[in-house]
Amino acid sequence: MARKGVVQRERGKQELEKRYRSIRRSLKAGMGEALSLDGKWEIHKELQSLPRNSAPTRLHRRCFLTGRSRANYRYFGPSRHVLREMAHACLLPGPVRASW
Incomplete structure (x- = not known):
């Protein structure tokens, strides 16, 4: 049996990922459509400003x-x-x- 705090932390990550899913997808789509390197850097900065736990790779x-x-x-x-x-x-x- 896993500790309840660990399970709750994982649920919080799931909710955070769900909340930022559309924002992250639109930024990644914009990254592919950006023509200039400066535009890609700006989009990359916005992606980096999102919470770390909102990335889907951090879920288990x-x-x-x-x-x-x-x-x-x-x-x-x-x-x-x-x-x-x-x-x-x-x-x-x-x-x-x-x-x-």
Whole structure:
């Protein structure tokens, strides 16, 4: 189980990224359309002035049950521990227990 403060911090990053998503996309599109080097520098300064945690690369996937940040499956959503427990309890259709 992850600490609650870490999970809350990650949720705050998600909200911040959602808030600045359109601004960041428009600035990046303007960067490609800028013809002069000075125009690109101005757009780059505006991008740098945005909060660091509003960048989508700073987000991590977390298990929706435990909050674990590592070994998450994109398709299912939980971490490997929870996925294994769900497979043992026959809550997931499809996975076959080989030699677990």
